[in-house]
Amino acid sequence: MRVVSLVPSLTEAVAVTLPGVLVGATDWCTHPPGLDVPRVGGTKYPDLERVLALRPDLVLLNVEENRRVDADALTAAGVPVRVTYPRTVPEALAELADLLAALGAAEEPAWLRTARRAWADPPRLTPARRAVVPVWRRPWVVLGADTFAGDVLRRLGVRNAYEGHPERYPRPDLAALREAGPELVVLPDEPYRFTATDGPEAFPGTPCALLSGRHLTWYGPSLAEAPAVLADQLARPVTHPA
Structure with a gap:
């Protein structure tokens, strides 16, 4: 093959x-x-x-x-x-298992078994936080409904303010994002590379969690460590002065 x-x-x-x-x-x-x-x-x-x-x-x-x-x-x-x-973590795990078996893997690899265990009971923000999740800037694009990354965040205690939007990737302007009243802004480093100096300044006074885009959006071996990595990053937000 x-x-x-x-x-x-x-x-x-x-x-x-x-x-x-x-x-x-x-x-x-x-x-x-x-x-x-x-x-x-x-x-x-x-x-x-x-x-x-x-x-x-x-x-x-x-x-x-x-x-x-x-x-x-x-x-x-x-x-x-x-x-x-895949649009959910279980779908990703199932698709990966099916793919690797089709390619000739005799059994599920250790990393996939570890990922199953890690996502069976992932760490969660307590209480859950209402968030907006930009994935692009100029123009602003956020996670909407039915996305893999959205399901990852939901399982970690993040309630996406745009999860009920009819579009999967809405394009609200910055004023609308602020008016959504987020308790947290989630800023991954891909596809747009948000950093501590590029992103939080747009949301002064609101905690901003800088996340690994690979752990948020990739479905592969990174799934095994994603719950721990993302939970740690969600627990250490930065806040730009209001």
């Missing part, structure tokens, strides 16, 4: 579980560190000629990270694709 992954989460999952299977990955596939496979461009705009030149038996994609046009082009070229779309 020769696999090209266009999804950083799945690249890591396959590389650490079945390293001989992975023959190509995107430029954004940064884990595991030191991954040495041919690169095929970005997640949104991969170089399909490079992908095809690797003669893959399967290409891994995700509904949110990759484009339908690329999936269609690969299919038209005769290359099978597997498209993932």
Whole structure:
């Protein structure tokens, strides 16, 4: 089996579980560190000629990270694709188990078993906090309904103020975000790289938790440590002076 992954989460999952299977990955596939496979461009705009030149038996994609046009082009070229779309932690764990078994894993890897245990009873903020969760700036984009990251946060005691919004990624302006009355602002470091000096100043007086985007949005080996990492970061918010 020769696999090209266009999804950083799945690249890591396959590389650490079945390293001989992975023959190509995107430029954004940064884990595991030191991954040495041919690169095929970005997640949104991969170089399909490079992908095809690797003669893959399967290409891994995700509904949110990759484009339908690329999936269609690969299919038209005769290359099978597997498209993932987990929107909850249990869905992610199930999809990972199914994928690795399909690729030839004889049993679930230790990291996946650890992830199942970690998410069976994760640490939670007490009391739960009402939050807004920007994932982009200029313009502001926040988590809305039915997202994987939203489910991760809900399980950790974060109540998303926009979870009932009809859009999965609403674009309220800054005034609307402030008027939503958050008790907490969650600022991940990807896809937009929010930092202590880029983000909290927009919400003076409101605690802002700076989170690891990899642990918040990736579904792979990082799931095993995500509850502990994110709970620690949620418990140490920073507040810009009002």
